Amino acid sequence: MLLRLGTVPNLIVSSPHAAQAVLRTHDNVFASRPPSIVVDNLQYGPSSNFGGAPYGEHWRQVRKFVSTHLLTAKKVNSYHLARQEEVRLVMAKLRKAAAASAEVDISEMVNAFSNDVVCHAVSGKFFRAEGRNKLFRELIVVNATLSSGFVLENYFPGVAILLGMFTTWFMKNKVAEAHRRWDELLENIICDHERRSSKHRGDSADQEQSAADFIDVMLSVQQEYGITMESVKSILMDIFDAGTNTSSLVLEYAMVELMRNPYIRTKLQDEVRKMTPKGQEIVSEDNLASMSYLRAVVKETLRLHPPAPLLLPHQSMADCDIDGYTIPSGTRVIINSWAINRDPESWENADEFIPERFMDGGSAVDIDFKGNNFQFIPFGAGRRMCPGLNFGLATVEIMLANLMYCFDWDLPAGMDKEDIDMTEVFGLTVHRKEKLVLVPKEHGTVPHGM
Numbered sequence: 001m002l003l004r005l006g007t008v009p010n011l012i013v014s015s016p017h018a019a020q021a022v023l024r025t026h027d028n029v030f031a032s033r034p035p036s037i038v039v040d041n042l043q044y045g046p047s048s049n050f051g052g053a054p055y056g057e058h059w060r061q062v063r064k065f066v067s068t069h070l071l072t073a074k075k076v077n078s079y080h081l082a083r084q085e086e087v088r089l090v091m092a093k094l095r096k097a098a099a100a101s102a103e104v105d106i107s108e109m110v111n112a113f114s115n116d117v118v119c120h121a122v123s124g125k126f127f128r129a130e131g132r133n134k135l136f137r138e139l140i141v142v143n144a145t146l147s148s149g150f151v152l153e154n155y156f157p158g159v160a161i162l163l164g165m166f167t168t169w170f171m172k173n174k175v176a177e178a179h180r181r182w183d184e185l186l187e188n189i190i191c192d193h194e195r196r197s198s199k200h201r202g203d204s205a206d207q208e209q210s211a212a213d214f215i216d217v218m219l220s221v222q223q224e225y226g227i228t229m230e231s232v233k234s235i236l237m238d239i240f241d242a243g244t245n246t247s248s249l250v251l252e253y254a255m256v257e258l259m260r261n262p263y264i265r266t267k268l269q270d271e272v273r274k275m276t277p278k279g280q281e282i283v284s285e286d287n288l289a290s291m292s293y294l295r296a297v298v299k300e301t302l303r304l305h306p307p308a309p310l311l312l313p314h315q316s317m318a319d320c321d322i323d324g325y326t327i328p329s330g331t332r333v334i335i336n337s338w339a340i341n342r343d344p345e346s347w348e349n350a351d352e353f354i355p356e357r358f359m360d361g362g363s364a365v366d367i368d369f370k371g372n373n374f375q376f377i378p379f380g381a382g383r384r385m386c387p388g389l390n391f392g393l394a395t396v397e398i399m400l401a402n403l404m405y406c407f408d409w410d411l412p413a414g415m416d417k418e419d420i421d422m423t424e425v426f427g428l429t430v431h432r433k434e435k436l437v438l439v440p441k442e443h444g445t446v447p448h449g450m
């Protein structure tokens, strides 16, 4: 489908066949991003961006740098103790709430957790100093609001250039202010790291390696890749923006679906409790390998509720023929992963939450989200596919396993599962309008009065 939004042609891709044509067969043509004046001004211009960068040598270098040094499975695994520490803190808070039979805002809790996991990996142990984790979270919300608002330039670029304007004066100031705040915060944490590394110069390679957070790693290989300090900051902004809300939304929607489907919740709890050695206070990452139903629940959540339902926009770099149609160079391409993931031609009972479809004997047992099955693309596919897949999954799986292991869950008094409101609010990511509020009951404790 071709939609002309303002003066800009938009190709809407909503079938697995068309997604494969764009993201695999002609990936070399469609791997660019459309220009975004907001992203360029929030960050440090197109020649420093990463997620929003046009396809070319700069993006290739940054992508290689990030994929080789920051987000490999090995590197993600090396942060398992950081995740464990963050999980413990959340479980302790939940135990207090359970003891007081208090309600907990799960949406807020999983968002803070995902943010802290990213902060911990990016800037090491001291990320809570001076409330930096809270500041990052605040700035991520600012970025999301600014990037998903209406911008004249995205729809009438010619008119906007003629008028010499960058959105409205009001918007321009907001973007400049957000940029200034990000820059100050990133500058501070980078300076801390530079100071720390000069203090520890001479430590053994092992000591250095075990302490290495993203900033340490980036500073140590930055010159080898010819990456400027502005690019380093831009990459960090992308990691915060792309890594926090996505994982937290998967966690929130998983909990929503588990509350709407008590049978599935009990089945998952049975698996997690059976596969975790007796007497363990929390589930550790070593225990996750044998939890196949947990993985199926996460997959089914990603299928029905992909956090980025339209991926990120792509843009064609040359004319390209697909199925007899010519797509002109410069066309913006929107891939409707939400519709593809629910296409009844690919999925049995497509709108229902059925993790069993991904288990042995299920209709989708061989289908994965790693970019080879075009009926299921919550992380995209091809050159621009999400490089944070391992990081995101590690965050989601360990937290969900522990929420199921340590607690039983109730809806607030007077609320039935049918009352859970699924109304969504649209932006770069899609989230529910209402917060998810639940009451935890510590597993294994006897209710008062018994």
Ligand code: HEM
Binding pocket: 050, 051, 052, 063, 238, 239, 242, 243, 244, 246, 247, 250, 306, 307, 308, 311, 312, 313, 378, 379, 380, 381, 383, 384, 385, 386, 387, 388, 389, 391, 392, 393, 396
């Ligand atoms: C469950 C969690 C996540 C989901 C569902 C997700 C999904 C996506 C999607 C759909 C895209 C766009 C793909 C395309 O345009 O074709 C993307 C891009 C990206 N994601 Fe993720 N993401 C997740 C977690 C993360 C994490 C944890 C990080 C970083 C730590 C991250 C970093 C990025 C970056 C940097 C890009 C831009 C890549 C580029 O343009 O080359 N994501 N992600």
